[in-house]
Amino acid sequence: MNAVEHTATSEGQALDSARRTFEIEAAALAALRGRLDGAFAAACRICLACRGRVIVTGMGKSGHIARKIAATLASTGTPAFFLHPGEASHGDIGMITRGDVLLALSNSGETPEVLGLLPPLKRLALPLIALTGNTGSTLALAADVHLDVGVPQEACPHNLAPTASTTAALVMGDALAVAMLEARGFSADDFARTHPGGSLGRRLLLHVEDIMRRDDALPQVGVDTPLAAGLLEMSRKGLGMTAVLDQEQRVVGIFTDGDLRRALDRRVDVHNATMRQVMTPGGRSIGARELAAAAAQLMELHRVTSLLVTDSERRLIGALNVHDLLRAGVV
Numbered sequence: 398m399n400a401v402e403h404t405a406t407s408e409g410q411a412l413d414s415a416r417r418t419f420e421i422e423a424a425a426l427a428a429l430r431g432r433l434d435g436a437f438a439a440a441c442r443i444c445l446a447c448r449g450r451v452i453v454t455g456m457g458k459s460g461h462i463a464r465k466i467a468a469t470l471a472s473t474g475t476p477a478f479f480l481h482p483g484e485a486s487h488g489d490i491g492m493i494t495r496g497d498v499l500l501a502l503s504n505s506g507e508t509p510e511v512l513g514l515l516p517p518l519k520r521l522a523l524p525l526i527a528l529t530g531n532t533g534s535t536l537a538l539a540a541d542v543h544l545d546v547g548v549p550q551e552a553c554p555h556n557l558a559p560t561a562s563t564t565a566a567l568v569m570g571d572a573l574a575v576a577m578l579e580a581r582g583f584s585a586d587d588f589a590r591t592h593p594g595g596s597l598g599r600r601l602l603l604h605v606e607d608i609m610r611r612d613d614a615l616p617q618v619g620v621d622t623p624l625a626a627g628l629l630e631m632s633r634k635g636l637g638m639t640a641v642l643d644q645e646q647r648v649v650g651i652f653t654d655g656d657l658r659r660a661l662d663r664r665v666d667v668h669n670a671t672m673r674q675v676m677t678p679g680g681r682s683i684g685a686r687e688l689a690a691a692a693a694q695l696m697e698l699h700r701v702t703s704l705l706v707t708d709s710e711r712r713l714i715g716a717l718n719v720h721d722l723l724r725a726g727v728v
Contacts, residue, residue, distance in 0.1 A: 418552040418560070425548040425561040426568055432545055440526045440542045441576050444475060447524075449496035451477040454485070456510045458559040459502040459566065466500070466570030473574050474583035482510035490517055500526045500570075504546075504562045506534020515539055528566050544569055605692050606685035608725045609706050609715030610636065617642055617713055620649060620673040624660070627652055627672045638703045640713050641676045647711040651680030653703065682707045685714055689727045692717060 444451055451470055455463035463479055470477035477500075480489060493499070499518055503511045506529035515536075518525060527540035530547035537543040546569050552560035616634035618627045620641055631639045631652070641650040652672055660667070660675040682705040683692050692704055696719060706715030 421550060421552040422561045422564045425550075425565050428549065429546060429565050429568065436542050436544055437572070437576075440544060440573060441580065443498055443524045443526060443542060444500075444573065444577055445580055447475075447496065447498045449476070449494055449498070451475055451498045451500055452480050452493055453477060453500045453502070453570075454480045454482050454511060454514065455502035456482050456508045458563050459504060459508070462563050462566045462570065463500075463502045465567060466502075466574070469571060469574045470577075473578040474581045475574065475577050482508070482514055485510075485514055490514070493517070493521060493523065495521055495523070497521075498524050498526065500528070500573075501536060501540075502528045502566055503534075503536050504530045504559060504566070506531040506536040508536070511536060528569055530562055530565075603689040603725060603727060604685070605683055605687050605689055605706055605717065606715065608689055608721050608727075609685065609717045610634075610721070611715045615713065615716055616640060618652075618672050619644070620671065620676075622672045624665070624667050624670040624672060624675055627675075628657070636703055636716055636718050638716075638718075639672075640680065640705050640716065641672045642713060646713065648680060648682060648705055648707055648713050650676035650678045651703075651705060652676045680705055682711070684708075689722060689725060693719075693722050693727055696722075 451467070453463045453467040453470070454460075460479075460481065467477045467479040478492070480492060499514065501511050501514070506527070512535055515525075524542075525540045526542045526544065527536045528544045528546045529537045530545070531537060532543065532545055532547070537545075546562065546565040548561040548565050550556055551558060551562060614634060616630050616636050616639035618630050618639050618641060620643055622630075622641075627639055627641075631637065631654075638651055638653040640648050641652055643649045650672070652675060656675055656677055660670065665675060681695065681699055681701055683695060685706050685708075695704060696702060703716065703718040705713060706717065708714055
């Protein structure tokens with residue numbers, strides 16, 4: 398077998414393996430969906446009634462999933478944090494207070510470090526929600542609510558490495574977070590407030606008025622302004638366009654580089670023409686309090702690179718282009 402044949406075979410084997418993994422994990426999720434019952438609703442009620450935090454714990458691979466579930470809960474309106482069960486007995490159990498809820502993950506339901514949390518948990522009278530793959534396990538039987546996340550098989554060909562089981566636990570955690578998000582009426586604005594530093598925050602918190610050009614930076618001419626003067630205004634302001642205003646300072650049109658090319662194609666007399674003759678009537682505009690992300694969507698929808706910002710009476714108050722959005726990190 399030459400190198401080309403070996404590569405082709407390896408590629409085929411890799412794709413077959415990936416498809417089997419997808420199929421096994423998709424089947425696990427389908428089975429999980431079919432087992433959803435009142436226990437899930439009970440778990441949601443416990444978390445919604447929690448006056449403290451949802452403390453999520455797990456060991457090993459379950460611990461990694463627990464960390465992600467805690468992060469998702471915290472970012473969607475449910476105060477939560479991850480507690481490492483191995484560190485709990487060395488002082489970290491002091492982070493647990495009355496009023497908290499414990500969400501414990503263990504595929505076997507017999508993880509010693511997680512079970513070690515049960516005695517102090519009882520002393521604090523904390524509700525326990527357990528996610529396990531063994532309904533008869535110690536953890537499952539000790540829980541106030543048990544959510545069965547067992548899977549028929551792992552994607553690992555030896556049925557050993559946690560794969561389908563961790564996916565099932567992760568999806569169950571996501572389902573809890575989303576159900577509580579909806580129950581709390583957690584909005585896009587709320588989400589933005591928990592993500593102020595990233596691109597999500599910029600897209601959800603930044604408004605057009607925060608980044609638009611204004612005052613002397615605004616390109617604007619009257620309808621009877623000569624075309625030559627309009628071109629000078631465009632050049633000075635550097636937005637690749639100018640707003641065209643009537644005598645009441647309302648926007649009646651826009652003049653862009655594209656309008657100039659079309660005027661030249663029509664052999665318009667550039668020395669005698671006015672903006673009224675070469676402008677595009679109307680012009681795309683947006684309100685100052687609209688999200689900057691909405692301006693980006695409007696530009697993309699209409700395939701334009703600039704927008705005018707107007708008030709309710711179509712008076713010009715600002716302008717922006719795609720470069721302003723790029724500098725602000727919106728696109």
